[in-house]
Ligand SMILES: Nc1ncnc2c1ncn2[C@@H]1O[C@H](COP(=O)(O)OP(=O)(O)O)[C@@H](O)[C@H]1O
C-alpha cells in the first residue's frame with residue numbers, strides 16, 4: 001500500500017457516468033468523506049442526489065473527460081460506452097485511471113474481448129468474428145445445433161445487442177445482423193453465475209463467493225440472484241479460479257464482474273467481464289463485510305482490499321418497470337417490505353418509470369440458504385410499482 005494514504009483521504013474521485021452504479025459507489029464512500037465529481041449529460045441523473053458535483057457533458061466527449069480529469073485525483077467509470085481513447089491519453093499523461101484504459105479497450109469490443117480469452121486459453125463459448133454482416137451465413141459452418149448467438153461487437157448492454165437466432169433464419173435472410181458481430185455457439189442448458197473480482201494496484205487479487213443468477217427471458221435483465229450459489233465446493237472453486245485468471249490477464253487494478261456459464265457438461269466458460277461494479281454484486285452492500293462499492297473505493301484510494309466473505313447468505317431482486325408502466329411511480333408494497341427483517345430497499349432516483357427500466361433493487365438476507373430462498377420468494381411478490 002501507498003503509505004502516504006491515510007483516512008480521511010483528501011481526495012476527489014472523478015466518475016464517468018452518473019447512473020445507479022455511480023450513485024451506490026458514492027454512497028459507499030460517505031463514511032470516509034471522499035469528494036466525488038460525476039460526468040453525465042443529465043443534471044438530474046441518479047448519482048446527482050449524492051455527488052458533490054455533477055459536471056454536465058457527454059460520456060464520449062474527450063474535452064469533457066479531460067476537464068473532469070483536471071479536477072480529480074483519480075478517474076473511474078461506471079459504464080463501458082465512453083471515450084476510451086480520451087481515457088488512454090489521460091492515463092499516458094500520468095493521471096491514475098482505474099480500471100486502465102487498456103483493460104476497457106479489451107472489454108469494450110466483444111470481438112477483442114473474445115480474442116483475449118482465446119489468446120490466454122481462458123475457456124469461453126466457441127466463436128468466430130464476422131465483420132461483414134452480409135457474409136454471416138458463410139461463417140456458420142463450425143457451429144453444431146440449430147441456433148447460434150449473435151453479439152454486436154460494440155454498443156450492447158443488458159441483452160440489447162445479443163440475439164439468439166436459428167441458422168435457418170440467417171441463411172434465408174430473415175435475420176440480418178445490424179453490424180459487425182461475434183457469432184457464438186449457443187449453449188442451450190446453461191446455469192449462469194458471476195464472480196466479483198477485486199484487484200488492487202499492487203497485484204493483490206481477491207474474489208467474492210459465487211453468485212447464481214436468473215434472467216428475465218423477455219428483458220434479458222438479471223431478475224433474481226443469490227449467493228453463495230447452490231453448488232458444490234469444487235464448482236465454486238473452479239469458477240472463482242477462472243474469474244481470477246481472466247482478471248489477472250487484464251493486468252489492471254479495478255473491480256470486475258466475471259459472468260460465467262456452467263454448461264450441461266459442467267464446463268466452466270467465461271462469458272464476459274464487466275470492468276465495474278455490477279448488478280450481480282448489489283447484494284454485497286448488506287450481505288458482505290466489504291461491498292463491491294466499498295471495495296472499489298478502497299482500490300481508487302489505494303487502501304488495503306477488504307474481506308469478501310458474506311455476513312449472511314443474500315439474495316437480490318431487481319425492481320424494474322413492468323410492461324406498460326411509465327411516468328411517476330411508487331413502490332406498491334412499501335409497508336410490507338419495510339416490516340420484514342433482513343430486507344433492504346434501494347431506489348435509484350430515476351425521475352420516471354419505463355418498461356424494463358431498472359428502478360432499484362431489494363436485498364434479502366437470512367441465516368441459511370433454504371430460509372433465504374423462501375423469504376426471497378415472498379419478497380419477489382412485493383417487488384412491484386404502481
Ligand atoms: N453462447 C451462449 N449460449 C447461451 N446463452 C447465451 C450465450 N451467450 C449469451 N447468452 C445469453 O444472453 C445473455 C446476454 O449475453 P451477454 O454476452 O452477457 O451480453 P450482455 O452484454 O447483453 O450482458 C446471457 O446472460 C445469456 O443468458
Ligand SMILES: [Mg+2]
Nearest residue numbers: 158159259272
Ligand atoms: Mg452479460
